[in-house]
Amino acid sequence: MALTGLVLIGFVFVHMAGNLQVLAGQAQINAYAHSLQSLPWFILWGSRLFLLASVVIHAWTAYSLIIENRKARPDKNEVEVTKRAGWSSLKMGLTGSILLAFIVFHLLHFTIRTIYPEYAEMTTTVGSTADVEIHDAFSMILAGFKHDIISIFYVVAMFLLCRHLAHGFSSVFQSIGLRTEAWQGKLDLIASGYAWLIFAGFSIIPISVLAQKHGLYEFYDPSFFVSEASEKTNTSNLLNNES
Numbered sequence: 001m002a003l004t005g006l007v008l009i010g011f012v013f014v015h016m017a018g019n020l021q022v023l024a025g026q027a028q029i030n031a032y033a034h035s036l037q038s039l040p041w042f043i044l045w046g047s048r049l050f051l052l053a054s055v056v057i058h059a060w061t062a063y064s065l066i067i068e069n070r071k072a073r074p075d076k077n078e079v080e081v082t083k084r085a086g087w088s089s090l091k092m093g094l095t096g097s098i099l100l101a102f103i104v105f106h107l108l109h110f111t112i113r114t115i116y117p118e119y120a121e122m123t124t125t126v127g128s129t130a131d132v133e134i135h136d137a138f139s140m141i142l143a144g145f146k147h148d149i150i151s152i153f154y155v156v157a158m159f160l161l162c163r164h165l166a167h168g169f170s171s172v173f174q175s176i177g178l179r180t181e182a183w184q185g186k187l188d189l190i191a192s193g194y195a196w197l198i199f200a201g202f203s204i205i206p207i208s209v210l211a212q213k214h215g216l217y218e219f220y221d222p223s224f225f226v227s228e229a230s231e232k233t234n235t236s237n238l239l240n241n242e243s
């Protein structure tokens, strides 16, 4: 579990850092998304399969552990520590299960694009080095988070991810034997700081889109937020039809 946990802890940081490029504008995030999509197929699919296997193995071992813990339910005269461990693994099971559902939704939303199939048709030359049509990840992200409910769902999921990470990261330190009594406080602080960083870095994206949609702050090119926007990309009409 510690190994797959570490892979996922690393992945969320890289993914968050990549996504934050949306704040730098359409050309930046589109060029980044296109560079990932253009990786040699064996690297792209190899890393996707590796990530998928990490999620599946992580969830599988977690569920097996919960079931084992249940079977070995402590007697009433067991010490408080056992009860607390049971409660935190229950919370990890719950937040982990919701995150699993989030990941499925997220893939259908932005990667497979079956929830809004029109996202697959969003193309532009902005961000393309060869001046050819590429996928318009910028417009897709803005369109995706212009839906209040979806943005709120993402922020709630990121909060659950934060709680899951804070505990999970400490457990990794424990598994690899670093979490000695002397280091416990410092390592918990590192785990908690990391978890909040991930929460802030991911959540700023849906929050910034909603803030601009509701006229609170201008993060992005305002023409992406007006219905009669100029036809700057092939996707402007699709984007401005989003409610």
Ligand code: HEM
Residues within 6 Å of the ligand: 012, 015, 019, 033, 037, 048, 051, 103, 106, 107, 110, 111, 137, 141, 154, 161, 202, 203, 205, 206
């Ligand atoms: C506000 C938060 C997030 C945003 C804006 C976001 C954005 C995106 C976008 C735009 C894509 C599609 C990339 C493309 O095909 O061009 C994507 C794919 C993906 N995201 Fe996220 N993401 C967020 C949070 C997360 C979280 C928390 C996880 C995992 C815990 C995650 C896991 C994935 C995975 C596994 C993929 C598929 C990567 C691939 O195609 O190989 N995302 N995300």
